[in-house]
Amino acid sequence: MLTSIALLSLDQKTRHLESLRTALSLLADPVKYLVDMPITLFRQTADSIHSHTDLKKENEHLREDHLMQQTRLLKLDALEKENIRLRALLENSFKLGEQVMIAELLSIKMAPYEHIVSVNKGTRFGVHPQQAVMDENGVVGQVIRSFPMSADVMLITDPNHAIPVQVNRNGLLTIAVGSGQINRLVLPFLPNDADIKPGDLLITSGLGGVFPQGYPVAVVDKFTSESDKPFATVTATPKAFLDRSRELMIVWSNSTPIPLDSKQATEQKEVLEDAIE
Numbered sequence: 001m002l003t004s005i006a007l008l009s010l011d012q013k014t015r016h017l018e019s020l021r022t023a024l025s026l027l028a029d030p031v032k033y034l035v036d037m038p039i040t041l042f043r044q045t046a047d048s049i050h051s052h053t054d055l056k057k058e059n060e061h062l063r064e065d066h067l068m069q070q071t072r073l074l075k076l077d078a079l080e081k082e083n084i085r086l087r088a089l090l091e092n093s094f095k096l097g098e099q100v101m102i103a104e105l106l107s108i109k110m111a112p113y114e115h116i117v118s119v120n121k122g123t124r125f126g127v128h129p130q131q132a133v134m135d136e137n138g139v140v141g142q143v144i145r146s147f148p149m150s151a152d153v154m155l156i157t158d159p160n161h162a163i164p165v166q167v168n169r170n171g172l173l174t175i176a177v178g179s180g181q182i183n184r185l186v187l188p189f190l191p192n193d194a195d196i197k198p199g200d201l202l203i204t205s206g207l208g209g210v211f212p213q214g215y216p217v218a219v220v221d222k223f224t225s226e227s228d229k230p231f232a233t234v235t236a237t238p239k240a241f242l243d244r245s246r247e248l249m250i251v252w253s254n255s256t257p258i259p260l261d262s263k264q265a266t267e268q269k270e271v272l273e274d275a276i277e
Contacts, residue, residue, distance in 0.1 A: 099252040100134075101125060105245070106150060113180040115141075115155035119248055122147045130210050132251040138216035138239030139163065139204060140248055151250075155242050156217065157182050164207040165217050167200050176202060176217060176236060182243050185218050187234035192225040194232060202236055212251065 103119035121127050123146050131143040133153045141161065145152040154161050158178040165176045165187075172195055176185045190196060200220040206213025218236035225232050 100249045101127070101252075103127075103151075103248050103250055105248065109152075113159055115158035115161075115178065115180075115182065115242070116144070117141075117153050117155065118150050119153060119250070120150055121250060122150045124148050126252075127151045127250055132204075132211045132215070134215065134249040134251055135240045135245040135247070137241060138218070139211060140240045140242060140245065142210055143250065153248070155182075156238060156240075157185060157242060163211060163217060164205045165202040166205040167196055167220075168203050169200050170195055172196060173205055173207070179235070183237055185236045185238060187220075187236065188231060190232050190234050191230065192227070192232045194223075194234075196220060196234065197223055 101121060103121040106118040106120050109116040109118075119133075127143060127146045129143050129146055133140045133142060139156055141153045141155040141158070143151050144154045156163055156176070156178055157180070159180045161178040163176050164173070166173045174187050174190055174194075174196075176187055179186045187196075187202075198220050202217045202220065204211040204213055204215040204217055216239040218238045220234065220236045222235045223232060224234075
């Protein structure tokens with residue numbers, strides 16, 4: 001203790017101990033840093049782990065949000081395309097001149113070589129067999145069975161379907177028959193010298209009473225004369241998008257109003273207003 005008091009007194013009166021204090025400081029500082037190092041490393045590690053956890057959670061949240069936004073964009077894109085299709089149907093329905101009703105596709109019959117679809121309009125809306133069915137591009141087929149809430153439509157490519165057509169260029173009349181392939185019609189009753197060629201537009205002739213005159217049906221894509229046969233081989237591609245259309249138009253070929261009650265008329269009006277929006 002006496003030594004400590006003597007050193008304190010000497011330090012107060014002279015500066016001889018400054019160099020000694022500096023030397024001792026150089027020795028003590030590394031020890032102090034070594035003592036503090038574990039605590040410092042622990043805190044830095046803890047902060048790093050915490051920051052990494054926060055960043056990972058934020059990244060997961062942003063990824064989920066991105067997926068949700070992407071899904072919404074896909075839905076909006078689908079709705080936009082549906083709106084475009086509905087507008088096209090409505091615009092074409094006014095151009096046709098006949099009374100029409102928009103119906104949505106419900107299901108597709110899966111039997112081999114049978115091209116039949118179901119729509120969500122039936123006798124409750126005045127739908128009946130032998131009505132023409134269209135999309136915004138051309139003839140789709142005709143109603144073959146009607147139920148209260150739905151109807152079956154045979155496509156023009158069904159092997160059992162035949163539609164009277166005429167060549168728009170020269171008025172030549174013939175019959176287009178389904179081939180069993182969704183993108184092909186055949187014209188089996190044209191002679192080898194018939195005035196028809198690839199690129200000719202086929203429209204409904206109005207004969208038979210099912211399809212009103214003047215609707216686009218198909219475009220001729222092949223004409224081959226058969227010297228050893230009485231008829232040429234002629235095929236055509238349907239104008240309607242038979243494998244893609246989800247909204248169809250059921251056509252009334254006369255001016256008789258659709259027999260709807262007030263509730264049904266209101267529902268049909270709402271469908272049309274929603275489609276326009």
